[in-house]
Amino acid sequence: MHMTDRGLLALVRHEGIVPGPYLDVKTVWTFGIGHTAAAGPPDPAKMLRGMPGDIDTGIRESFRVFRTDLAAYEAEVRRAVKVPLEPHEFDALVSFHYNTGAIARATLTKALNAGNRVAAADAFLNWRRPAAIIPRREAERDLFRHGRYPGGTIPVWAVDRGGRVDFSRPVHRLTEAEALDLIRPPTAPGPKAPLQPDTPPGWLAQLVGLFTTLIRRA
Numbered sequence: 001m002h003m004t005d006r007g008l009l010a011l012v013r014h015e016g017i018v019p020g021p022y023l024d025v026k027t028v029w030t031f032g033i034g035h036t037a038a039a040g041p042p043d044p045a046k047m048l049r050g051m052p053g054d055i056d057t058g059i060r061e062s063f064r065v066f067r068t069d070l071a072a073y074e075a076e077v078r079r080a081v082k083v084p085l086e087p088h089e090f091d092a093l094v095s096f097h098y099n100t101g102a103i104a105r106a107t108l109t110k111a112l113n114a115g116n117r118v119a120a121a122d123a124f125l126n127w128r129r130p131a132a133i134i135p136r137r138e139a140e141r142d143l144f145r146h147g148r149y150p151g152g153t154i155p156v157w158a159v160d161r162g163g164r165v166d167f168s169r170p171v172h173r174l175t176e177a178e179a180l181d182l183i184r185p186p187t188a189p190g191p192k193a194p195l196q197p198d199t200p201p202g203w204l205a206q207l208v209g210l211f212t213t214l215i216r217r218a
Contacts, residue, residue, distance in 0.1 A: 007095070012179055055156070077094050
């Protein structure tokens with residue numbers, strides 16, 4: 001099971017995009033779409049500070065790292081949850097786990113595996129610190145319970161060399177179509193069509209036909 005396109009967009013929208021290393025609310029060095037060293041390389045603390053010279057390149061790198069991180073988080077949710085899930089439920093759980101890393105120990109997972117989806121939905125709000133995260137928890141709860149997906153463009157934020165993000169105004173906004181093109185891994189080129197035998201040009205075929213007719217009349 002994998003996240004739906006709408007689930008992926010919701011997750012990226014929650015995280016936002018910062019195409020340079022920054023310090024999150026817990027002063028952990030982070031990069032791109034919520035990537036930290038705990039998820040694997042690259043280590044944001046060792047990356048070149050500040051905004052990239054080419055913002056498009058920085059955005060593409062953010063999504064490249066996100067695709068790698070996402071595969072691991074999806075797998076951990078699949079391992080932790082023992083009951084069948086609807087696509088919107090899986091989307092909400094991966095978003096929660098991507099942010100908290102707590103799917104294996106969270107009360108909501110225990111309630112879900114016990115068959116109590118109402119208690120599982122309510123338990124999203126157990127993870128409400130810092131206070132700024134509460135709207136996200138509410139959105140994840142509503143997605144899990146009702147299948148409500150957020151919409152709108154996806155912000156790209158600027159960061160200075162000290163790791164401080166300027167949230168006053170996005171430097172760019174991605175449409176949903178642009179974000180999906182970046183989320184989906186590049187597809188390998190398909191197999192080449194087999195070479196066809198060479199066919200003689202039209203005039204040569206006509207000449208051969210003429211000689212064949214003359215020979216038959218001789």
